[in-house]
Amino acid sequence: MSIALEVYEAFKDDANKAQVLASAFERLEGRIPSNVATSEQLDVARMELQKAIEQLRGETHEMDGRIQTQLKEMDGRLTKEIAQIRNEMHEMDGRLTKEIAQIRNEMHEMDGRLTKEIAHLRNEMHEMDGRLTKEIAQLRSDMHEMDGRLTKEIEHLRSEQKAAFARQTGWLAGLLAVQLGAIAALMQVIAG
Secondary structure, three states, X not given: OOHHHHHHHHOOOOHHHHHHHHHHHHHHHXXXXXXXXXXXXXXXXXXXXXXXXXXXXXXXXXHHHHHXXXXXXXXXXXXXXXXXXXXXXXXXXXXXXXXXXXXXXXXXXXXXXXXXHHHHHHHHHHHHXXXXXXXXXXXXXXXXXXXXXXXXXXXXXHHHHHHHHHHHHHHHHHHHHHHHHHHHHHHHHHHO
């Protein structure tokens, strides 16, 4: 028998109260999941969990011992490797120091050679500048002379063009007069 039905039976003298209380208990029962464990089931589960925890503690203790052993072995290997790496670094430092000194010497020698080459190039540039300045002055002079010649030639061509134009104009004027005379004669013949 459900709790809601028991409440309804207990308060059936007052039907309204009984109905309200029964409805409330029915809603509460609906909210409780059907798979809720009993206290006995909880005790069994608790005991099983305690047993599993004890077993895990034992396994953890055993695993901790193995891990400690492995850590000691690893610490020994790493200590040896670190010492070896330090020796290698010391040797490498010596080699690099020698190489750096050699490179510095080579750079000093190269600096001297480059300084001489730069001075030589500056002298060549100075000489080239003098030659180019003379060549530019000569080109300017040549251009000035060429400009004078071209100006004279252009004036000559213009005068020849004017003379040719005048001859062509005279020839066209004569041709036009002949054509006008021919047209006038033709008109007299047509009119006559």
